[in-house]
Amino acid sequence: MWAFAAFGVVSYGLLFQSVSSQATISYTTQYNAPCDERLTGDNGTFTSPNYPNNYPNGKDCRYGISVTPPKVARLTFTDFSLEPGYDFLWVYDGNTTDEAYEIGKFDGPNTPGPVTSASSSMTVRFKSDESVTRKGFQANYAAVDKVFSTCDIGEYLCADGVTCIKAWKRCDGNRDCRGGDDEDANKCAKIFP
Numbered sequence: 001m002w003a004f005a006a007f008g009v010v011s012y013g014l015l016f017q018s019v020s021s022q023a024t025i026s027y028t029t030q031y032n033a034p035c036d037e038r039l040t041g042d043n044g045t046f047t048s049p050n051y052p053n054n055y056p057n058g059k060d061c062r063y064g065i066s067v068t069p070p071k072v073a074r075l076t077f078t079d080f081s082l083e084p085g086y087d088f089l090w091v092y093d094g095n096t097t098d099e100a101y102e103i104g105k106f107d108g109p110n111t112p113g114p115v116t117s118a119s120s121s122m123t124v125r126f127k128s129d130e131s132v133t134r135k136g137f138q139a140n141y142a143a144v145d146k147v148f149s150t151c152d153i154g155e156y157l158c159a160d161g162v163t164c165i166k167a168w169k170r171c172d173g174n175r176d177c178r179g180g181d182d183e184d185a186n187k188c189a190k191i192f193p
């Protein structure tokens with residue numbers, strides 16, 4: 001009898017937890033629905049919310065792009081106008097918004113040049129603040145072949161295969177490569193035994 005009662009309380013507790021977390025997830029999804037996008041084709045187009053009309057205030061949108069490996073993604077802006085200094089668009093290499101993987105940050109009225117990832121995925125984040133809006137942006141992406149860099153003498157090629165840094169920046173305590181492989185503890189130990 002007591003054992004059953006206790007079981008009933010536990011299972012009720014679990015049920016309640018799972019219902020409330022589902023409610024949280026669907027609320028979040030709905031809130032971000034007009035804004036977050038997953039783009040999984042090998043090419044596509046996306047825009048800021050409401051484009052070609054002005055974007056709303058207080059938006060924080062993620063566009064997750066994945067192309068077929070070993071291809072990488074090249075992003076090309078066809079229109080661009082954000083409030084300078086307050087509304088921003090960031091581009092990251094990979095499925096992340098970690099600043100170590102940032103490959104572009106843009107604002108203002110000028111259309112940025114193309115941005116290419118080093119991996120098969122790319123994340124674009126667009127954030128507007130609480131006042132003043134502009135038209136926003138329209139962008140295309142396409143799967144392209146990765147072009148590996150050949151670094152000059154005196155440079156180090158990062159693990160992404162495309163970024164060259166000055167050789168003296170290797171193992172100097174600052175993360176200069178995307179992801180920070182220039183500071184890899186094992187490799188640095190070999191250079192300075």
Ligand SMILES: [Ca+2]
Pocket residue numbers: 083086087128129130131132133
């Ligand atoms: Ca703004």
Ligand SMILES: [Ca+2]
Pocket residue numbers: 169170171172173174175176177182183
């Ligand atoms: Ca470094």
